[in-house]
Amino acid sequence: MASTSVRTLSAAPPAVNVANVNAHLQQLQTFASSNGGNRATGTAGHTATTTYLQQKLQAAGYTVTVQTCTTCSGSAKNIIADWPGGDTSNTYMFGAHSDSVSAGPGINDDGSGTATLLEAALVLAANNPAMTNHVRFGWWAGEEQGLIGSKFYVNSLTTAQRTAIKAYGTFDMIASTNGGYFVTGTDAVAVKLREYFTSINVPTETSTECCSDDGSFRNAGIPSSINSTGASYKKTSAQVAKWGGTAGQAYDPCYHKACDSYPSNINSTSLGRWANAELYAAWTLTTGTAGPGGCASPGQKLGNPGFETATTPWTASTGVIGANTGEASPRTGTRDAWLNGNGSTSTETLSQSVALPAGCSTYTLSFYLKISTAETTTSTQYDKLTVQAGSTTLQVFSNLNAGAYTLRSYNLAAFAGQTVTLKFTGVEDSSLKTSFVIDDTALTVS
CATH class of the missing domain: 3.40.630.10 (Zn peptidases)
Incomplete structure (x- = not known):
C-alpha cells in the first residue's frame, strides 16, 4: 500500500x-x-x-x-x-x-x-x-x-x-x-x-x-x-x-x-x-x-516559464518570444519562443539567469521542444540549437531531430547553490529553414 x-x-x-x-x-x-x-x-x-x-x-x-x-x-x-x-x-x-x-x-x-x-x-x-x-x-x-x-x-x-x-x-x-x-x-x-x-x-x-x-x-x-x-x-x-x-x-x-x-x-x-x-x-x-x-526552497525557479507575460525575465533576440502561429504555434497558452526559421544565415538566443538553492535533492531543467525543417538531408546538421547551463553544453539539437513537441529534461544538480544562466542558441545556415520552438519551461528543485 x-x-x-x-x-x-x-x-x-x-x-x-x-x-x-x-x-x-x-x-x-x-x-x-x-x-x-x-x-x-x-x-x-x-x-x-x-x-x-x-x-x-x-x-x-x-x-x-x-x-x-x-x-x-x-x-x-x-x-x-x-x-x-x-x-x-x-x-x-x-x-x-x-x-x-x-x-x-x-x-x-x-x-x-x-x-x-x-x-x-x-x-x-x-x-x-x-x-x-x-x-x-x-x-x-x-x-x-x-x-x-x-x-x-x-x-x-x-x-x-x-x-x-x-x-x-x-x-x-x-x-x-x-x-x-x-x-x-x-x-x-x-x-x-x-x-x-x-x-x-x-x-x-x-x-x-x-x-x-x-x-x-x-x-x-x-x-x-x-x-x-x-x-x-x-x-x-x-x-x-x-x-x-x-x-x-x-x-x-x-x-x-x-x-x-x-x-x-x-x-x-x-x-x-x-x-x-x-x-x-x-x-x-x-x-x-x-x-x-531538507530542501528549504523547493519549486519552480524560472520566471515567466510559459512566455505568457511579455519577455521579462528572459533575455532574447528580437521577435523570439511572442504570440506565434503556424509551425511555431504554442504547445499551451498563447505565446512561446521561436528561434530561427528564417531560411537565411542567422543566430538567435534566449536566456535567463536563475539562482538555485543549496541542500535540495533534485534540480531538473525541462522544456518542450518542437523542431520543423525544410532540410531534406538525413545525415548533415545544417541548423543547430545548443542548450547550455553556464558554460556546460547540455545538448545540441539540429535539423536531424525534427518532430512534434517533445519533453526534454536535464539534471542540474551540479549547479546547486549557484546562479546559473540557461541559454538556448539557434544557428541557421544560408538556406532551407529550420525552426526551433520552445514552450512550457521549468527549472524545479525539491
Missing part, C-alpha cells in the same frame, strides 16, 4: 487513510442520489457538495473563501481553502472540480479528486506542521461546462496574486477502474508527484487527453499540471504491462455516464496512492523541512 511505502522517503508526511476518502465519496453519492442522480453545477446536488466541503474545511481550521461564480450555472460556488501560515508570496495550490455531468453522480469524475484533496487537506491540518511556504486548495464549479469556475477564480486574481502561485496541480479522475498514472506537466507539483510514485515503484506517463482546470491557470502564466488515471482513451498493451488492466478498453468505461457511481466505479488502489501522493506534494512543498535532503 502507498501509505506504507511512502515512509521510505526522507521525513515523509503522515499517511492518508483511504477509508476516510471512501467516506467522502459515499457522501457525494448520497448527495447525487437525493437530488436527481447528479451533482451538476447549478443543482441541489452540487450545492450539497460545496456546503460539505466548506463545513469540513472550516472545522479543521482552514480559512475558507466561498466564491460565487456569477458566470456559472445557478451562480454556483467555488470553495478556496487556505491553511494559515507560510510565505504567501510562495503559494502552492492544489485543485479539483466539485461538479458532475448531468448524466450521473460523477464519483470518479471528479468525486475522486474532490475527496482525495479534501482528506489530504484534513490530514495536513490535523498534524499542523510549521509552514515555510503557503498551501491553498480549491474546488471548482462549472468545469463540465468549460472550466468556468476555475476561469472565474483566476480572473479574479490581481497580477501579484497570480505571480504568488508558484505551481498549481489539478486532480481530475484519479480512480479510473482501468486507469494508469498520468502526471502531465513540469511544475513543482508534478515534480513532487513523480518523486512519490517513483518511491513506491509505480511508473507514470504524460497524457494526451485534455482538458481540465489546469488550463485556466496555465493560460494565466501559472505553472500547472493535470494529474489523472485517464478518461475515455483506450489502454494500450504497453500500459497493461506497466499497470495491469485490460488493453483496448477505456481507462474509465463509465466516463460521463450514469454508472460513474460509488463504489462500483472506483479503483481503491489508485485512490489511496493518489491521496498520499497529493499530501506528499503539498507537505514537502510547503513545510520546508520535510522534503528529501
